[in-house]
Amino acid sequence: xxxxxxxxxxxxxxxxxxxxxxxxxxxxxxxxxxxxxxxxxxxxxxxxxxxxxxxxxxxxxxxxxxxxxxxxxxxxxxxxxxxxxxxxxxxxxxxxxxxxxxxxxxxxxxxxxxxxxxxxxxxxxxxxxxxxxxxxxxxxxxxxxxxxxxxxxxx
Numbered sequence: 001x002x003x004x005x006x007x008x009x010x011x012x013x014x015x016x017x018x019x020x021x022x023x024x025x026x027x028x029x030x031x032x033x034x035x036x037x038x039x040x041x042x043x044x045x046x047x048x049x050x051x052x053x054x055x056x057x058x059x060x061x062x063x064x065x066x067x068x069x070x071x072x073x074x075x076x077x078x079x080x081x082x083x084x085x086x087x088x089x090x091x092x093x094x095x096x097x098x099x100x101x102x103x104x105x106x107x108x109x110x111x112x113x114x115x116x117x118x119x120x121x122x123x124x125x126x127x128x129x130x131x132x133x134x135x136x137x138x139x140x141x142x143x144x145x146x147x148x149x150x151x152x153x154x155x
Contacts, residue, residue, distance in 0.1 A: 023145075038121040040114040044069075044077050049086060049107050057100040059092065086110060 035041050044067075051066055052058065058066070064074035078101055081087040086107035092098040126135060 027145075034118045034122050038114075038117040040117050044073075045081055045086075046111075046114065048074070048077050048081065049103065049111055052087070052101060052103045053108070053111055057090070057102045059098055059100060063101060081107070 040046070048063060048067065051063065055066065060074050060078055061071055063078065064071045067074065069077075078087060078089075082089060084106075086104055088102045088104050089099040090102050092100050126138070130138065
């Protein structure tokens, strides 16, 4: 095997860093635009619902750790969601003093409604603002972004 050119490697690393920053900025703008225009702003309550959907029932302490907030803050968020009927508290079978936070059917319905609103808005933008050729390129970009976000054994 031949030696690699250190200057070429450095240039490639610099290009990758610039590309990474561009992808990060565009994805951030896209997420903000989708949420803003679909009326589904991100907030602590929605993020907590999404976290529970991904992880399943959890204690308030576990939710607080997973969201990097204090136990008191998470307790307030959970209680607001319980009051709205989006979450329920179920006694923990393993620790009779504790409760597990469960998502209700209404909580799931809200997440589904918000996702549908975001998808609808984005689909309208894609159809009205891009050409067939751009949509094909976008499909390829989605595959690449998906590849970057999948966990691998080496991570």
